[in-house]
Amino acid sequence: MLATFLIGLREGLEAALVVGILVAYLKRLDRRDVLPRMWAGVGAAILLALAIGAVLTFGAYALTFQGQEIIGGTLSLVAVGMVTWMIFWMRKAGRTMKSTLQGGVDRALAAGTMWALVLVGFVSVAREGIETTLLLWSMVQSFGDAPSAVMGAALGLAVAVLAGWLLARGAVKLDLSRFFTWSGAFLVIIAAGVLAYAISDLQEAGVFPGPFTSAAPLDAHGVVVVGLAGMPFGWAFDVTAVIRPDSALAVLLQATVGFMPRMSWIQVIAWVLYLAIVGTLFVRGLRRPASQRPVASAVPVPEGTTSVSALASHTPEGAS
Template sequence: MTTFIAQDAPSVVTQMVGSGLIGIREGFEAGIVVMVLVAFAVKSGRRDSLKWIWLGVAAALTMMIGTFLIIQFGSSTISSLAAELLAGLASLVAVAIVTFMVLWMRKAAAHISGDLKSGLTDAMAVGGAAVFGLAFLAVGREGFETALLMVGYAESVSGGVWPLIGLLLGMVVAVILTWLLYKGAIAIDFGKFFTYTGIFLIVVAAGILAYGVRALQVYGWLPGLHAVAFDISSWYDQSAWYGVIASGIFNFRPEPTVLQVIAWVGYVVIVGGLFILRGRSVAPKPAEPALEGVA
């Protein structure tokens, strides 16, 4: 799983699309954070702080890629059974962190810009190291979430390096979108963006949770490996276009165990319900205006 695996082109593309969508969502979220910090520093006449902001961003991105590579590719040195345990635990941790961040962003999106500006004002008064730390923590939080989410996703689709490539391409798209937003070329309705992508992440996380449950069943930590909830493999073609998409992005199996189905449905209902309820308490916001006066 840690090398380029010979796969059909549709399977590779689907795996890259799934991770690419994650990269766009998480990358754009981080990009908004960077955009607010940079714009505020420029408008405050503190361009000397920009180098510390970019150093913090670079350190956070390095941490994200390093975390993914160490966990994902480090498993090649252990037995297949131990790899199942590592994959299962990593998937559960990823789901827990992604759940927290999705629900937190749902509530915090309305005031995150003000919080960042306030934090940067205090950091600039302290010095460059404080600005570096603020940027690293602000972006690193997104990066660590993305790394763990991608570990679970890459494990579930068994796509070698393809999910990582898709993630990086998605982040490139996110950088372009952030730059266009920064220059005022586009306007984004952040409320709708985080709502739709949040729902997407919840479904993806549910699939990763189901994968983690099965991995722990294989290892023996959870019961019910042979208790199949349903089996549609007689007519469901997992190699067809719909099977590739459902498996590559949402980790759907034609013969899931009962415990997998319970975990998937329970997660979508509970977390999806909380996501909707938290959104109702936040007043809708119009599209974000261009950042005028920022060079």
């Protein structure tokens, strides 16, 4: 629940801030009459995310085991790619988010059609929704405890909606720059774990060579070799005798750092390389000179015309 709660909280709060900027700008323009169109687009984006989740969940039942593993592994890789792109994209795009969103609203209003503003609301939220759906679906497949994982995500989204509303009302103070920085670091670790799980799925399906394929090195008893002798297609380690795969500790470790009681060499290498490369780039971005780093603010977001500027100053990475 903790891992999916934090994902739901981060992604939900990001979407809430985007919607907050759109609503505040329309109110500033005194165009409350078109708010229902914008909300229709937001609702359509949410329905799309739910529909994708339903198709992935129920559609998998009609597939063979190998088909399920291939689909699961492939979509997990897509989720890792989307999360990685989002972490770095927000660092650059956060500075221009307000102007980009406002420009979209201006063009929609100039077009004078209902669908133009519906599209603005839809596009603004759809990316976060699809990204969240893919990542949560991958994690549910990995944890094997769908009710707890879904409940954690639902709680995270509910808290995000409440926090976004309180921020817009000026009722709470929150340093969003720091929040998105720490949650971004957490997502890097989560993505590394999802990558390792995706490789496990694809190895079980026979797409990648590994312990489940004929490429695996075997000992005299026909058992897949564990340790250095099993490199590169055997098991890197196997501690299932100490940590049961279905135990609470195993689930907690997998949810937080991507650790599994038994991992192949390809899984371990991919996990290490992802953290080394993406983690280094992420930390390097945080160590920019002070003159180039946006100043994070913990000022509450006032309601009314100034809420647009205030919300924009609280976009991810503290960009104004």
